[in-house]
Amino acid sequence: MVGMDMEAPLPAEWAEARRRLELERQGNEVLQGQVDRPTRIVAIGGGTGLPMVLRGLARRATPKAREPGIDITAVVAMSDDGGSSGRLRRQHGALPPGDIRNCLVALAGGKNALKDVFQFRFGGARGLAGHAVGNLLIAALAELKGDFMEAVRMSGELLGARGHVLPSTLASVQLVAQMHDDTEVVGERNICRAHGRVRRVTLSPRSPPPTDGLLEAIYTADLIAIGPGSLYSSVLPNLLVDGVAQALKETRALKVMVANLMTQPGETDGMSCLDHVQAVTDHVGPVLDAVLVNGTPPSEESTRRYARRGSFFVATNPRDLIGAGVVPVQADLLKAGSRIRHDSRKVAACLLKMARSGL
Structure with a gap:
């Protein structure tokens, strides 16, 4: 799952980053060998990215011989x-x-x-x-x-x-975006239509209360998957709910961002994988432990077709991610076919391996 050649391999740096992360997580029940209960996975997002993750996990949810089941909790943005x-x-x-x-x-x-x-x-x-x-x-x-x-x-x-x-909340919330040209756009639909570079998003009202059970799910999870999906309109709104950022900082769960494959026109134009990670950090602080990134480039024909729509492959530099304090985990995550999409089975397999065995 690790060390695909998107760039020259960095085994020593990767090993050290992983060693430090595992030392911080030694209190995790799964890593101590207590695997007699379901693996608890919380998936955070919205749009089309979150259902992709859930489909893969749901296929693995039934317990099998020598393998526990999965307790899946999906956390969904409510700003649509x-x-x-x-x-x-x-x-x-x-x-x-x-x-x-x-x-x-x-x-x-x-x-x-x-x-x-x-x-x-x-x-x-x-x-x-x-x-x-x-x-x-x-x-x-x-x-x-x-x-x-x-x-x-x-x-x-x-x-x-x-x-x-x-x-993520039962409050009636609106998404508010501060754009790079210093204008403010209110409403997810309007933000998607604005076709400007987003600098920051907030919720109105600010810090709405979390839904009952949300914070407990975060604190008791083995792994928390954040994304993929529209960074500013599907992923970040969940993290802006009151108490969520603090819970993510305090939980012993492994927190993994599932990186987007392609940029989203009008929302993440020109953004690299590191830029996505930095956007999360800028909004809620350093909550991510690792980033699951695709290590297999799509076909040239597919990339050209997407480029005509203004969507480009998200660039990933493992050394930059390590420098930002997150561990890059690379794997073949592409779904077969002409469309550039995540394969839900591959993503689920990677997340489960990390949840049960660490990095």
Whole structure:
């Protein structure tokens, strides 16, 4: 899993960085050999990146001989104000259900007809047009029960989700971005449309309260996966919830950023892997232990096609990452095919290996 040739190997530096990290984590139960309980993994993010991680983990969630199961908790950003979720927020005062829905579906096991129902989106131009059935169901259950978390729990039960999904906060929040030209943009949808370089994001209201159980999940995890996904609109909003940054600093869990494969036009233009790490540090301090990066370059044809859309391969320099205090872990993470995507099985395998055996 380690030492692919994106750059000349740095075995001595890598070994020393890993040794220091392992010494700091000697209190971790898994590393002490107590593997008679499920491996606890918390995955933080939103958008399409988080469901990718969850799909891979869900396939490994059932305990096997000589291998414990996995206790999966997904932590989802709640600042989405576009599409179906945005309409439900504006018209009904609902919390945004879209990313929650995608995570529940990702955790649903095997062939499940309800997954298709949850993901079905109405066509047309009026009324229900554009709404996903799962969004409507979660919003309806929340209104019926007067409890958004109960709606999430019931939806997960219907789907047979192999894990838990937690909104990072139950407050109604908006994402606010300070751009490099000193302008301020309010709302995730507007930020995505602004096509300017983001300097910093905050939540409004600032430091909203965490959902019950979120901080406990962070403190008791064996590994916390952060990303991949839209850095400023899907990943960082979770870390800005009250208490989350402090919990990440204090937990004994291994904290791993799953690096994005490609830059996102209008949001992370020109940013390297180190820049992504630095953005996290700038917002919440030095909370990352390691970065899981792809070590296999995509085909030239694929990179040219993405370049025409303004998206480029995220550059990674292991020496720079080590200098920033994080351990680079390289592996072949690409999914086969013409699209440049993470392979959920490969990502899950790497995360599980780190959670159970360290770096």
